[in-house]
Amino acid sequence: MILTDTHTHLYSEEFAEDRDAMMQRAFDAGVTRLFVPSIDSSYTQQMYDIENQYPENVFLMMGLHPTYVKENYLEELAHVERELASRKFVAVGEIGVDLYWDKTRLAEQQHAFKHQIQLAKKYGLAINIHCRDAFDEVFEVLESEKGENLYGIFHCFTGDFEHAQKAISYNMKLGIGGVATFKNGKIDQFLADIDLKHIVLETDSPYLSPVPHRGKRNESSYTLLVAEKLAAIYGKSVAEIAEITTQNSKEIYGI
DSSP states (O other): OOEEESOBOTTOGGGTTTHHHHHHHHHHTTEEEEEEOOOOGGGHHHHHHHHHHSTTTEEEEEOOOGGGOOTTHHHHHHHHHHHHHHSOOSEEEEEEEEOSSOSTTHHHHHHHHHHHHHHHHHHTOEEEEEEESOHHHHHHHHHHHOSTTOOEEETTOOOOHHHHHHHHHTTEEEEEOGGGGSTTOOGGGTGGGSOGGGEEEOOOBTSSOOTTSTTSOOOGGGHHHHHHHHHHHHTOOHHHHHHHHHHHHHHHHOO
């Protein structure tokens, strides 16, 4: 059984003390494909170091996270462009709009989002979307860029059924993680109405740990807990969930 964590911040400082042990726990749980999003240039070298250590298991994205769109965001976008031109990545991400922390940079966030979508199209790559308190703003950009060459993953999907249908209409898979296990997560109430071909698994570790670890550090081995929850929702075995969602991830990331 092969499980795929389509979104995990392996370079996080929260793993500094036990990263190797954490990786081994993931492998032991069957999580052998781990996809790592970029946040900003300060983490790029650490991403490369982890990829070098686990070349058969770790695959990298490149992008500027919306909450890191600051005064220097044009310099950060230039870094993204240089890296994309210099080597292979599996996606441009994580990119999008986040209005939870800061509503004052909406224009800059949308500009960065749109620009990075265009970079993904240039290199024939998927995108990995971060959206928090910003569905309308994200969909506005996706609408302006829609087409066969726009595709990817709506990371950490927490919207309602209508949001899900709209995301899927833009060729997006839904990244389902720990929120699906929360009593107040709500997405478990309609997931069964969405075909599994639109679903991929993720942890967003070290964040959003699933039950029974909610509130504690998340890690990629917990992808198995998300798979178990989806198995219950869809009435399938964990092995079937693993197989279908891993195949879905291959369609998006091309690997």
